[in-house]
Amino acid sequence: MSVLKYAPEALKNLFKPPVTTKYPFEPAVYPEGARGHIEIDIDDCIGCGMCVRSCPCGTLSVDKMAGTWSIDRFDCIACGYCVEKCPKKCLHMIQGYQTPGTKEGSVTYTKSPEQLEKDRIAREEQAKKAAAAKAAAAAKAAEAKAAAQPTGLEQAAAKPAGSEQAAKPAE
Amino acid sequence: MGKRSVIPFGPQHPVLPEPIHIDLVIEDEKIVEAIPSVGFIHRGLESLVDRRDYNQMTYVVERTCGICSFQHGMGYCEAMEHVFGAEIPNRAKYLRTIWAELGRMHSHLLWLGLLADGFGYENLFYQCWRVREKVLDLQEMTSGGRLIFSVNKVGGVIKDIDKEKLDIILSTITEVEAELKVIKDTFLLDYSVQSRLQGVGIVTKEQAHDLGACGPFARASGIKTDMRKLGYGAYPDLDFEPIVSATGDSYARCYCRIMEIFQSIDLLRQAIAKIPDENELFTPVKGNPEGEYFMRVEQPRGEAVYYVKASGKPYLDRFRVRTPTFANLPGLCEMLKDTQLSDVGLLVLTIDPCISCTER
Amino acid sequence: MAEVIHPEEQLLEIDVDQLLTKAMELKKAGFRLSQACAAYVNEKFELSYSFADDKTYQYTTLRVVIDTDTEVPSITDIVPPAVFYENEMKELFGVKIKMINLDYENRFYRIETETPFGPKEAAASEEKKEEA
Numbered sequence: 194m195s196v197l198k199y200a201p202e203a204l205k206n207l208f209k210p211p212v213t214t215k216y217p218f219e220p221a222v223y224p225e226g227a228r229g230h231i232e233i234d235i236d237d238c239i240g241c242g243m244c245v246r247s248c249p250c251g252t253l254s255v256d257k258m259a260g261t262w263s264i265d266r267f268d269c270i271a272c273g274y275c276v277e278k279c280p281k282k283c284l285h286m287i288q289g290y291q292t293p294g295t296k297e298g299s300v301t302y303t304k305s306p307e308q309l310e311k312d313r314i315a316r317e318e319q320a321k322k323a324a325a326a327k328a329a330a331a332a333k334a335a336e337a338k339a340a341a342q343p344t345g346l347e348q349a350a351a352k353p354a355g356s357e358q359a360a361k362p363a364e
Numbered sequence: 365m366g367k368r369s370v371i372p373f374g375p376q377h378p379v380l381p382e383p384i385h386i387d388l389v390i391e392d393e394k395i396v397e398a399i400p401s402v403g404f405i406h407r408g409l410e411s412l413v414d415r416r417d418y419n420q421m422t423y424v425v426e427r428t429c430g431i432c433s434f435q436h437g438m439g440y441c442e443a444m445e446h447v448f449g450a451e452i453p454n455r456a457k458y459l460r461t462i463w464a465e466l467g468r469m470h471s472h473l474l475w476l477g478l479l480a481d482g483f484g485y486e487n488l489f490y491q492c493w494r495v496r497e498k499v500l501d502l503q504e505m506t507s508g509g510r511l512i513f514s515v516n517k518v519g520g521v522i523k524d525i526d527k528e529k530l531d532i533i534l535s536t537i538t539e540v541e542a543e544l545k546v547i548k549d550t551f552l553l554d555y556s557v558q559s560r561l562q563g564v565g566i567v568t569k570e571q572a573h574d575l576g577a578c579g580p581f582a583r584a585s586g587i588k589t590d591m592r593k594l595g596y597g598a599y600p601d602l603d604f605e606p607i608v609s610a611t612g613d614s615y616a617r618c619y620c621r622i623m624e625i626f627q628s629i630d631l632l633r634q635a636i637a638k639i640p641d642e643n644e645l646f647t648p649v650k651g652n653p654e655g656e657y658f659m660r661v662e663q664p665r666g667e668a669v670y671y672v673k674a675s676g677k678p679y680l681d682r683f684r685v686r687t688p689t690f691a692n693l694p695g696l697c698e699m700l701k702d703t704q705l706s707d708v709g710l711l712v713l714t715i716d717p718c719i720s721c722t723e724r
Numbered sequence: 725m726a727e728v729i730h731p732e733e734q735l736l737e738i739d740v741d742q743l744l745t746k747a748m749e750l751k752k753a754g755f756r757l758s759q760a761c762a763a764y765v766n767e768k769f770e771l772s773y774s775f776a777d778d779k780t781y782q783y784t785t786l787r788v789v790i791d792t793d794t795e796v797p798s799i800t801d802i803v804p805p806a807v808f809y810e811n812e813m814k815e816l817f818g819v820k821i822k823m824i825n826l827d828y829e830n831r832f833y834r835i836e837t838e839t840p841f842g843p844k845e846a847a848a849s850e851e852k853k854e855e856a
Contacts, residue, residue, distance in 0.1 A: 198554040202546050203487050212494055224501075226523075228508040249420040272423040272514045277522060286508070399826070403833035411841055573778070576757045576805040582778070589778035595728035658733055658774060658783060660758075669759045669774065682763035682770075691758070694805035723833065 223288035228271045230291050233262055235302040237283035244275035244284060252299075260304035260312060267297045368396065371705070375404050379482045379709035382719040386697075386712070390705055398700040400693055406723040410683055417678040418444060418653055422516055425670075428685060429721035430511050431474065432663045434467045436685065436721070437516035439670045442596050443659035444518040447674055448649045454598075455642040456520035461598040461635050462533070463506070463513060465628040469540070470499040471664035472621045472628075475716045476551065479618060482710045483560040488550055495543045498536055505529060520646025530636050537629050544629075548622050552615075561615040565699045565711040568612055577695040579666015579688045580620045581715050585612035591662035602634045614714045621716075624664075652676050663688055665716045687721040734784040740796055743773070746786050747799045750775045755784065760809035762817040764842055769819050771796065773806075792843055793820065800825040808832070818842035 214221070223229065240257030252268035253275060255261070269291070276284045304312070368391050375383035383404045389397040412424050426437040438460050445452060477492035500510050506525045507513035515523045525533075551557055567577070572585035582589060583606055590606035592599045607623045609616035653674035661668050666688030673682040692715045700711060738746055755775035763770045773786040790796065798821050800807045811832040813819045818839035830838065 195553050196555045199485075199488060199491075199546075199550040202491065202550075206487075206491075212497070224505040224508075226508045227504060228514065247420065249416055249423045270423065270427065271509075272426075273508075273522075274420065274423060274514075401828065401832065403831070403835070406833040406835055408835075408840065573754075573756055574804070576803075578758075587778050589781075591781075593728065594730045594781060600728045658772075658785060660776075660783065667758070667776075671759075671761060671772065673763055673765070673770075675765075681765050682761075684759075684761045684763075686759035686761070690808060691805070693808060 225288075226286075227288045228273055228286050229289040230266065230271060230287055231264060231269060231275065232285050232287045233302055234283040234285070235260075235262055235304050236308045237281050238262055238304070239281055241280060243278050243280055247274050247278040249274065254299070260309045261301050263299045263301040265297065265299040266291045267294075367391070373708060374712075377709065380712060381478055382717045384712065384717055384719045386700070386708070388700070388705065388708065393705050395700050395703055395705060395708065398697045400697060402693075402719055402723055404723075405720055409724045410685070413680040413683045415679070418674070418680055419518060421680065421683065422518060423514060425683070425685065426512055426514060426516065428724055429687070429718055431471050431718060432467060432665065432668075432721070433512045434463050434507075434516070435661055435663045435668070437513070438464060438597070439659050439661035439663075439668055439685075440672070440683075441516045441518050442661070443657050443670045443672045444653060445649070446657040446659065447653045447655045447672055448518070450519055450647050450649050452520045452647055453642055453644040454640045455524075456645050458598045458635050458639040459521050459523075459525060459645075460516070461602070462525065462632060462639075463503070463515065464597065465631050465635070466499055466503055466506075466533075468664045469537075469625050469628045470496050470503065471716075472625045473499065475621060475664075475713075476547065476618075479710070479713055480551075482713045483557065485557065488547065491543075491547060495540055495547065498540055502533055502536055505532065517646055519649045520644075522645065524645055530639070533632065534636055537632055541626070541629050544622075544625060548626075551618055551622055558615065560710070561618055562613060564614045564707050565703055565714060566611070566613045567695055567699050569610075571698055572612065572695060575694040575698055576691050577666075578691045579663070579716075580617060580624065581666060581688075581692050581695060583607060584609045584616035584620045586610045589667075591660045591667045594660060596659075596661065598635055598638070601638055602631050604631055614711065617714045652678050653680070665689060665718060666692065685721075685724060687718065687724075689715065689718045689722040692717075693722070729781045731780060731782045734782070735787055736784065737787045737789070740788055740790055740794060743786065743788055744797055744799060744802065747773065747775075747802050750784060750786075751802055753777075754779070755782075757803045757805050757809075758783065760806055760813070762813040762819050762841075764817055767792070767843070769794075769817060771813065771819065773799065790819075792818070795820045795822050797822060798824045815839070816841040 240255050242255050245253045245255050249272060250268050250270055252265045254263050273286050276286050368389055371388045371390055372385065373388050374380050374385045385401050387399045388395050409424055409428055413421060416424055422437055422440060425440040426433050428436045473492050473496035477489045477496065480488035480492060503513065504510045506529055507515045507523060515521050567585050569586040572582050572587055577585065586608055588606050588608045604627055607620050607627060609619050654676040656673040659670040668688055669686040671682065671684040672680055674680045696712065696715050700708060703711060755777050758774045758776035760773045769790050769792060771788040775784050796819060798810055800810060804825065807824060807826045810821050810824050811828045814821050815830050815832050816839060
């Protein structure tokens with residue numbers, strides 16, 4: 194049993210500089226790879242909605258047609274699951290925490306006009322291709338209709354699956 | 365024989381870091397009975413299973429508690445891996461162990477600080493938290509988050525700790541060990557600390573067993589139990605023995621936790637020396653889970669039980685986490701009997717309560 | 725190398741009327757109550773009472789599957805720490821447990837809805853609120 198066991202250490206502490214930093218006057222140092230907030234390279238985004246479906250707190254939304262991606266930063270828990278899931282790797286976890294604010298609200302990122310134009314052209318081309326493929330498939334189906342039933346069934350089965358995927362991002 | 369009266373204690377109280385409310389039935393200054401009630405911050409995290417799939421749940425489960433966050437995620441992922449029957453890569457097991465032990469160190473240092481604050485040793489409180497800050501910096505450096513790591517995934521981990529960072533961990537824990545020795549001597553040998561802790565709130569081995577106590581609370585009463593012995597993570601390869609004390613008073617609980625920090629440092633050294641060099645960090649799991657499993661994990665506060673039940677859907681049927689504080693509450697009530705009113709604040713602290721994760 | 729002690733977990737499916745005797749047997753065998761929880765699966769309650777042995781690390785779970793209106797006897801007389809678990813089951817799921825030693829009368833958690841985890845009719849109101 195001893196008295197004043199801590200006194201030497203306490204005395205030492207008296208003459209040491211503080212271990213804390215004067216934060217607003219000195220910059221905060223984040224280590225590499227710190228999970229602060231999500232940033233997006235919006236022009237690389239293909240609007241697949243993978244991040245929206247994976248987000249555990251439902252803070253993201255994507256509009257493929259308008260080329261926008263929005264995030265409510267006050268709902269985001271910075272888990273990084275969307276970053277992991279993004280097929281184009283256009284989402285990044287950046288250092289620096291979300292600063293406090295007076296009102297909530299989501300931040301919307303919109304693609305640049307050039308990229309939007311490119312997307313529109315790509316979409317039109319794809320639509321054309323799809324229409325052509327559809328016509329070909331229809332012709333083929335008509336041809337095969339008499340011959341074999343299963344192909345028709347397969348196509349019918351493929352359709353609802355497609356429509357489901359289209360419906361999901363809108364949720 | 366004095367007149368009985370009831371004093372409400374908490375949920376807001378200067379020494380209590382956690383919102384627990386206890387109705388204390390007192391006779392003069394002595395406590396006759398203590399009736400706890402929790403439930404001020406029930407968040408319904410368990411009910412989220414029917415709206416979040418099993419991968420998203422990893423992040424929900426991690427946020428059950430801010431202090432043992434990593435171990436929550438780890439317990440859940442290990443349970444899911446049992447359901448899937450997946451064997452995770454060895455390196456992932458070691459990484460999980462390293463993070464888990466860092467988490468244990470910072471949790472116990474936090475508790476030591478709170479304890480010092482509880483008995484009015486403000487200086488010691490700051491010292492403990494100053495040491496803890498180093499551990500937090502290690503956590504931020506390795507995982508990207510100071511407390512909530514988000515590195516777990518069903519099937520492994522998503523981040524690696526490279527060689528240089530492991531070396532930084534080694535050098536930092538050596539510093540922490542040196543600083544900890546000063547704190548340890550103060551806690552265990554100082555006269556004023558001893559007089560506040562020794563012989564207060566004694567829980568015998570039989571009582572602790574009957575009341576279902578777990579973790580350092582049970583070990584301080586002489587029950588030699590440590591869920592790490594079950595062999596999850598990399599613990600089968602590491603050498604350790606549960607730290608047990610026989611007296612069962614506040615001092616014993618303090619002793620167990622301090623020694624566990626040293627044990628964690630030792631385990632970290634062993635794990636870093638043995639970590640295998642692999643590139644694989646996770647095994648992909650396929651399909652939907654089916655089956656059920658009870659996973660037990662030794663958290664800083666004791667044994668946590670994760671129950672998952674799945675029936676072939678991406679959404680689990682039931683997820684349940686029983687946190688150590690929930691199991692230690694009956695022990696706390698028993699311990700409070702026959703103690704002085706002025707000791708209550710400190711005694712509640714000695715079970716290391718974490719009410720937010722108790723209520724989920 | 726640390727020794728790994730991990731006996732296989734046991735899951736015993738029992739009837740409601742066996743619960744007290746089985747709990748008593750386990751307690752006599754030196755087990756402590758590790759956890760108790762309910763689950764609402766296929767319109768039935770599944771109650772799991774898990775007992776752990778601190779020496780052998782054996783984990784034994786008693787599983788009782790009951791209809792939603794079956795009454796369950798409380799094990800608090802045999803295993804006192806079960807009181808919080810049983811209050812939780814009663815409050816979150818609406819399991820009818822009788823004779824709890826310390827019954828919080830649905831005030832264990834301070835929540836607005838009754839039995840939010842239980843059968844859906846009762847939980848419907850909460851879900852509506854969440855959607856709104």
